[in-house]
Amino acid sequence: MAAAVRKIGGHVPPARGTRPRNRRALILAAAADLFYRRGYADVGMSDIADAVGMGPSALYRHFRSKQHLLMQVVLDGVAPVRDALARSAVEDPDTVLRAVVAATLDHREVGVLWQREGRLLPAAERAEVRREIRAVTAVVAELIQDARPELSPGQAELLAWCGLGVLLSPSFHRIELPRPEYVRLLVELGRAAVTARPAELVPIARSPARPTGIVLRSRREALLGAAVRMFAEQGYAGVAIEDIGAAAGIAGPSVYNHFESKADLLSAAVTRGVEWLSMDMTRALAGAEDDEGALRVLLWSYIRFAAEYSDLVTLLLAEVSHLPTQARHRARQAQVDHLMEWAHLLCAVRPEYGAAQARIRVHAALTAINDVARTRHLRDTAGVAPTLAAVAGAVLGLDPVG
Incomplete structure (x- = not known):
């Protein structure tokens, strides 16, 4: 029996040696699929060439480098959302919203590619991607403000980020529903986010002279703090252990007195993030009197956690795949357990949702919070936390609290 052929972006890859007319599109689709499943750092140009049945040298005739290809993949991923939003000039908002939902479900890798992999681009390319994403966000903000003229531009922008986070949340999980039901649900959740x-x-105001508090003298803590920050900003593959030592003020070989390797540093950082998240949940739920009260307390607690430890959140979202096998499985299981606690509470409060819908709603709410927490100019604004609570509460289906 012939082996099944893995499709690339809905296309069957061509036989090696052929020259299909849509070769560039096939390259972009293959790269998007591989970057999404394996991560940019773990994919070589030869892997992409193999996926489309061509030699690596021919690949460079289309894209001058892997970084250039990543930039085009991210921009290509944003394009369907941008094109759907372009209909806003001639179609009603609900039709546009459904078109955006269809685009995000058809291209489920988009959110991961522009949030996880896009930060690995060089400065100039990263700036181009940011301009494109901000242009998309600006269109959404304009639509929100047209419908709600009482909002300030800042409020409309914040709701736009939240709404896009909700619509892109399927990129971060593989929970499935029948397509019509999934579209209806995401339209409902997107609408709930932007009408909160x-x-x-x-x-x-952030003063350069602002006190930073007392810093621990522990060299291990200095290394771990520098690693969390640098892994979050530059990606695990883009940071050398010597760079981490230099940032912590520790000479090269001395680093190994505290951590055996860069992977050991990442494992310690991810373990810390997972354990702190678990402790934060345990503390939040300890005083709750009922399921809905527990969900509300947990929501506020997570908003504070994500804002205060945004670099740890980034590691948990983007760098777990670089861990050794056993550590990776433990970290991912801990993340699943955390999400299932949310879903269990939501099912107790809204049993009509069912398990799959509850998990999709939780992912949507947390993705909106994470996106805002990881966007500095939004995070450093008073009033963001209660807005996120209102948005996430609406997405979860909680009754608003005055």
Whole structure:
């Protein structure tokens, strides 16, 4: 029996040696699939060439480098959302929303590619991707403000980020529903996010002379703190252990007195993130009197956690795949357990949802929170936390609290 052929972006890859007319599109689709499943750092140009049945040298005739290819993949991933939003000039908002939902479900890798892999681009390419993403966000914000003229531009922008986070949340899980049901649910959740009532927003002044508190003298903590920050900003593959030592003020060989390798550093950082998240949940739920109260307390607790430890959140979202096998399985199981606690509480409060819908709603709410927490100019604004609570509460289906 012939082996099954893995499709690339809905296309069957061509036989090696052929020259299909859509070769560039096939390359982009193969790269998007591989970057999404394995991560940019673990994919070589030869892997992409093999996926489309061509030699690596021919690949470079289309894309000058792997970084250039990543930039095009991210921009290509944003394009369906941008094109769907372009209909806003001639179609009603609900039709546009359904078109955006269809685009995100058809291209489920989009959220991961622009949030996880896009940060690995060089500065110039990263700036181009950011301009494109901000242009998409600006269109959504304009649509929100047209429908809700009482909102300030800042409030409309914040709701736009939340709404896009909700619509892109399927990129971060593989929970499935029948397509019509999935479209209806995401339209409902997207609408709930952008119609939530935002708080007044005031930028927080950040003084360079602001006290930073007492810093621990432990060299291990200094290394771990530098590793968390640098892995979050540059990606695990883009940071050398010597760079981490230099950032922590520790000479090269001395680093190995505290951590055996860079992988050991990442494992310690991820373990810390998972354990702190678990402790934060345990503490939040300890005083709850009922399921809905527990869910509300947990929501506020997570918003504070994500804002305060945004680098740890980034590691848990983007770098777990680089862990050794056993550590990776443990970290992912801990993340699943955390999400299932949320879903269990939501099912207790809204049993009509069922398990799959509850998990999709939890992913949507947490993705919106994570996106805002990892976006500095949004995070550093008073009023963001209560707005996120309102958005996430609406997505979860909780009754609003005055």
